[in-house]
Amino acid sequence: MSDFISILGVKGGPAIRPGSNMPTAILLRVGGRCLLIDAGLGATRGVCDQGVALTEIAQIFVTHLHSDHYLELGPFLHTAWTAGLSERVIVHGPEGLAGYWAGFLQSMDFDIKLRIEDEGRPDLAALFDLRVLEEGEVLAEPGLTVRALRNVHPPIEESYALRFETEDACVVISGDTAFMPEMIEFSRGADVLVHEAMLTQGVDALVAKVGPRDDRLRQHILRSHTSASDAGRIAAQAGVGTLALMHFVPDGLPEFGPDAWIAAVRETWTGPLILGTDGVRIDL
Template sequence: MTDDHVFSADRRTFMRHALAATSLPLVSQIRDAQAQAPTRVQAETQDAAAGTRLVLLGTKGGPTPSTLRAAPANLLTINGRPYVVDCDNGVATQLTKAGVKLSRLQAIFLTHHHSDHNADLGNLVLLAWASGLTTPVHIYGPPPIKDMIASFMRMNVVDIETRMREEGRPPFKDLIVVHEFDEPGLVLENDQVRVSCALVDHYTLKPALAYRFDTPGRSVVFSGDTTYSENLIRLAQGADVLVHEVMYLPALEKLMRTVDGAPTLLDHLVKSHTTTEQVGRIAAAAGVKTLVLSHFVPGGDPAITDEMWSKEARQYFHGDIIVGRDLMAL
């Protein structure tokens, strides 16, 4: 192209040619990366895609951010289909790290409405939508999920309407289907999984739920937040895996010496959560095969070793005990 030709072109034509010319290498690189990405993800999840795979997305209990552990959330993939349990801050990033395409999000389950379990509920769906989601996401859990989603859409109306107008996104509200319940029983049943729930004891926050997922090859139970619960023991009877929250009292009592309002906070924690001893008793009474410890309280203390977390539980439960880590796949 000659200089005379460039300067004789009108401004719009010049800009179109210039942008096209400078973007060609970048477009080529993006296409190459997209072509390679599915191969990498498939290689990482090849064995899991044909069965049931558990990933601990975040293992820290409580709303305070930590450099040691991510916020509490779990992923169960069943023949490649993702089911998310709880949605605290950063869950979309953790799902991406676990190799899940957000555009494939289909189902979310909330155990209760503490912020470390629901803070990113709306954000997760919004980010999935912005990543190409075109099919409905079903959200299961206790009220007031419908009100929460309605408020979230009002708060983000500018972003949502802009992306629909400028990016051609489908209507955001049409992609959310809420299933509210506050009683135990069957929650979902399809060709892959049967999901049931039980009421557990999370002190004054009610309802709080535990979930059981029964698949053709595996049964997995998530305790949610609870103290010792007979309802949970019944729900988890004979399960292959029990993912249970845990509280280490010696470290908690030490931490309370540095916290304002410690007596009130300690009372709440003791009445809301399960000690390392109690979790062993629960797993033994339920007859589960594997106990996975997660939602650690306190979860930001690197001085607490895996042995400390599991020692008392091992006195009562003689199956496999796994001390959870962020993005651990089981």
């Protein structure tokens, strides 16, 4: 199997409904390793649909603690365990992730103890090594380096973009972020830039459909995400090979289909463009 990146879920935000895409999860195969970036709803099925066994995932990165990026992390790890995981898996995430993991283990205590005693499975908790994700070099292994950049996603402060580099390939994932000029340098020369995208004119339509009656949801979206046009601007100034858009806000509204997204990003980016769809696979 050659190296690739697959965006398993391209929808921005946690709610799903008929016709919508799935929340964020990205499978990256680089230098013979399989990595999972974020574990929103659907991540477990999504990995299997790419022909990758759950037990092949060597490391996991959680970019920030919005539920659309880690709601399925516990179920993913538990299911990998029941699928026969025996190697230790490193999970990189913001500090609060440890509390989530402890709570998940507690919530499944009956089942986990039962399977250890009744089925002879290894200790689930000991299989996962949680490490706090911080800005800078996250990983430097032979053949793979990973760097994190703190992005702009208020009110969350612990939120990161990630850059994965091997001898042959470089992939940058923006995470959830408002437009930030630092992303240009961070993405410099990447083969693929996977960037989140918002269609500004679609935000009002989205809020009218799903939002509470006050203005907080609308304000949150506008100050913590990047317009498709600005995502294209970053790709152009960073000189990336391909721009792949995901974390669409809005998602699943028929009046904001592919033509609207393409028109917005083409204001600033003329290079290779992929509008993500659930399970889209990009060869590296």
